[in-house]
Amino acid sequence: xxxTFGGVWIFGDYRDYFQNRITLQxxxxxxxxxxxxxxxxxxxxxxxxxxxxxxxxxxxxxxTVIVADHQNLKEYEVEKxxxxxxxWVKSYQPEIFLAGATSFGREFFPRLxxxxxxxxxxxxxxxxxxxESFLLVQTTPAFGGELLAEVVTPDRRPQMxxxxxxxxxxxxxxxxxxxxxxxxEVDVFPEPRVKIVRSKPQRTGKVSLEDASVVIAGGKGLGSxxxxxxLYELAELLEGEVGATRPAVLSGWAGxxxxxxxxxxxVNAKLVISIGTSGALQYxxxxxxxxxxxxINRNPDAPVFRIVDLGLVADAATVLPIxxxxxxRRL
Amino acid sequence: xxxxxxxxxxxDVPNIRIDEQRMTIIREGVESIINPLDCVALQASLExxxxxxxxxxxxxxxxxxxxxxxxxxxxxxADQAILLTDSAFAGADTLxxxxxxxxxxxxxxxxxxxxxxxxxxxxxxxxxxxxxxxxELDLPQVCGVNEIHMDGHLLVLKRLSEGFLDTIRxxxxxxxxxxxxxxxxxxxxxxxxxxxxxxxxxxxxxxxxLGLQPDExxxxxxxxxxxxxxxxxxxxxxxxxxxxxxxIVDALIHKLESMSILDEEDGNE
Ligand SMILES: Cc1cc2nc3c(=O)[nH]c(=O)nc-3n(C[C@H](O)[C@H](O)[C@H](O)COP(=O)(O)OP(=O)(O)OC[C@H]3O[C@@H](n4cnc5c(N)ncnc54)[C@H](O)[C@@H]3O)c2cc1C
Ligand SMILES: Nc1ncnc2c1ncn2[C@@H]1O[C@H](COP(=O)(O)O)[C@@H](O)[C@H]1O
Numbered sequence: 001x002x003x004t005f006g007g008v009w010i011f012g013d014y015r016d017y018f019q020n021r022i023t024l025q026x027x028x029x030x031x032x033x034x035x036x037x038x039x040x041x042x043x044x045x046x047x048x049x050x051x052x053x054x055x056x057x058x059x060x061x062x063x064t065v066i067v068a069d070h071q072n073l074k075e076y077e078v079e080k081x082x083x084x085x086x087x088w089v090k091s092y093q094p095e096i097f098l099a100g101a102t103s104f105g106r107e108f109f110p111r112l113x114x115x116x117x118x119x120x121x122x123x124x125x126x127x128x129x130x131x132e133s134f135l136l137v138q139t140t141p142a143f144g145g146e147l148l149a150e151v152v153t154p155d156r157r158p159q160m161x162x163x164x165x166x167x168x169x170x171x172x173x174x175x176x177x178x179x180x181x182x183x184x185e186v187d188v189f190p191e192p193r194v195k196i197v198r199s200k201p202q203r204t205g206k207v208s209l210e211d212a213s214v215v216i217a218g219g220k221g222l223g224s225x226x227x228x229x230x231l232y233e234l235a236e237l238l239e240g241e242v243g244a245t246r247p248a249v250l251s252g253w254a255g256x257x258x259x260x261x262x263x264x265x266x267v268n269a270k271l272v273i274s275i276g277t278s279g280a281l282q283y284x285x286x287x288x289x290x291x292x293x294x295x296i297n298r299n300p301d302a303p304v305f306r307i308v309d310l311g312l313v314a315d316a317a318t319v320l321p322i323x324x325x326x327x328x329r330r331l
Numbered sequence: 332x333x334x335x336x337x338x339x340x341x342x343d344v345p346n347i348r349i350d351e352q353r354m355t356i357i358r359e360g361v362e363s364i365i366n367p368l369d370c371v372a373l374q375a376s377l378e379x380x381x382x383x384x385x386x387x388x389x390x391x392x393x394x395x396x397x398x399x400x401x402x403x404x405x406x407x408x409a410d411q412a413i414l415l416t417d418s419a420f421a422g423a424d425t426l427x428x429x430x431x432x433x434x435x436x437x438x439x440x441x442x443x444x445x446x447x448x449x450x451x452x453x454x455x456x457x458x459x460x461x462x463x464x465x466x467e468l469d470l471p472q473v474c475g476v477n478e479i480h481m482d483g484h485l486l487v488l489k490r491l492s493e494g495f496l497d498t499i500r501x502x503x504x505x506x507x508x509x510x511x512x513x514x515x516x517x518x519x520x521x522x523x524x525x526x527x528x529x530x531x532x533x534x535x536x537x538x539x540x541l542g543l544q545p546d547e548x549x550x551x552x553x554x555x556x557x558x559x560x561x562x563x564x565x566x567x568x569x570x571x572x573x574x575x576x577x578x579i580v581d582a583l584i585h586k587l588e589s590m591s592i593l594d595e596e597d598g599n600e
């Protein structure tokens with residue numbers, strides 16, 4: 001197999017580079033998969049003046065970066081990206097092609113998979129190569145996450161998947177890494193029909209749950225907005241950030257930017273303290289990246305206790321004030 | 332403006348239970364509903380028809396009982412409903428599903444101006460079907476739309492994408508997938524009562540009506556295979572503590588100390 005081009009491809013999603021680490025996470029996972037398949041890892045990168053990202057990807061472990069650097073590719077545009085990548089897939093024939101399950105990844109990857117008449121699984125939480133069949137086993141939540149489905153693409157190629165951000169860990173930056181960066185000739189594209197006339201950043205405040213080392217997560221069991229507010233105080237005392245389950249967000253106790261889980265953010269924290277949450281899988285997906293999970297729930301049978309390092313069976317309304325009082329005294 | 336809305340009948344997922352032995356979902360006693368985001372798409376189509384005129388066609392691929400979803404959509408105000416049902420369609424992944432749906436659209440006279448999907452379903456949750464219909468019909472697509480306006484023959488849209496609010500222009504015909512923020516959904520289930528009495532007929536097309544061969548649809552026409560369903564893996568070794576509130580707080584503080592998140596206390600103050 002040709003190691004230079006590499007059978008495992010990763011879509012280089014560089015927008016908002018310092019927040020959006022998915023490409024680096026995929027390179028790390030891609031290397032593992034490529035090793036089993038005895039091939040290499042390639043990032044495909046489309047954009048305008050993006051050489052610096054190609055270097056970054058090599059430093060984070062990519063064997064090859066294939067770059068289309070063209071002023072005509074400045075915006076993320078579904079139609080152009082699909083056309084160009086379909087051409088590249090046909091000429092280089094990768095085995096596997098992965099993208100982050102970001103808004104853009106989830107918008108253009110289905111279209112690309114359809115054009116290539118191949119399979120695609122959505123928002124995977126795990127990937128591995130089956131040691132017997134050498135097929136890519138794509139683990140994806142089904143039925144709202146009650147179950148995990150192991151999906152394979154037996155006959156068609158490439159095997160494509162979008163991957164939930166935060167489930168894999170990136171490799172450290174290594175300036176000594178060596179990789180190939182190649183610039184194939186790029187055609188000029190017809191103007192796309194979809195025109196993005198304006199793109200305004202909407203970041204409200206600066207809630208960076210992905211980077212926080214302590215996350216205090218609250219759920220419906222807190223019972224009221226007043227109770228939920230106590231979490232901010234706890235987070236402040238422990239120098240952490242506050243996250244929330246979907247019902248807590250829907251009740252208006254926290255903004256959507258604090259949502260954890262399959263449809264929200266995933267943490268990389270050292271510690272998550274999960275309070276008044278039942279532990280539905282859609283939510284657990286968001287906190288499983290934490291090194292340590294502590295949960296407080298008054299129901300000893302709550303599913304959340306199955307995934308904790310320390311489970312505290314208690315009424316949050318009683319325990320929180322005592323905890324805050326104790327911490328305030330100490331700090 | 333002629334609009335097609337794709338609706339899927341799904342189990343009311345938050346209420347499903349799992350058969351732990353066989354790793355399947357227990358559907359008995361669980362209500363089937365229209366996928367919530369498809370209700371948003373339907374509501375948006377009603378508002379667009381109000382402003383622009385035209386006709387709304389709802390299309391669903393599924394087993395015969397998906398008729399209920401279509402009857403509800405008719406009761407809510409859709410003009411025409413098409414049920415794509417055939418035993419050969421069973422087991423379809425998004426590649427095969429989008430093929431059947433796209434073939435149904437290409438049979439419509441005249442070709443619709445606007446195609447609306449939900450951004451994703453609550454049972455399979457892929458969000459692939461919309462973009463894949465657009466690809467097959469060579470239409471422009473925009474996903475996750477939360478505002479729709481018309482400016483002459485152009486659609487002017489807003490959508491949130493990774494913390495950016497995009498303003499987008501796109502000519503008709505086009506396919507959009509809608510987010511929950513597009514519009515509030517009026518209570519469609521009220522319509523369900525009326526639906527039982529709806530006089531309108533539902534059009535039914537099977538594979539041969541769409542000129543489809545059995546190997547292009549359903550399980551055979553699918554590229555992906557679900558090899559196994561399994562429960563999420565559990566972490567093990569967790570310690571569960573019960574006791575008085577003070578005891579609980581002490582256990583927590585002790586853990587924080589052992590992780591060096593809190594400094595150890597000297598003991599006597
Ligand atoms: C397609 C899909 C996607 C989803 N995506 C997400 C997602 O991304 N993120 C997400 O969070 N959810 C998501 N959900 C919803 C998810 O299934 C659960 O409904 C949700 O996570 C439950 O939130 P919760 O734990 O706050 O509430 P509940 O399930 O209501 O749990 C409350 C818990 O609090 C406990 N409790 C009650 N009172 C107290 C008290 N006084 N002290 C201590 N404990 C108490 C109860 O015992 C219970 O366990 C999704 C659902 C679907 C169908
Ligand atoms: N069987 C189906 N029949 C009609 N529409 C569907 C079907 N499956 C998916 N859709 C449409 O595609 C959207 C996205 O579905 P999915 O890709 O399954 O998450 C849904 O919200 C529907 O609008």
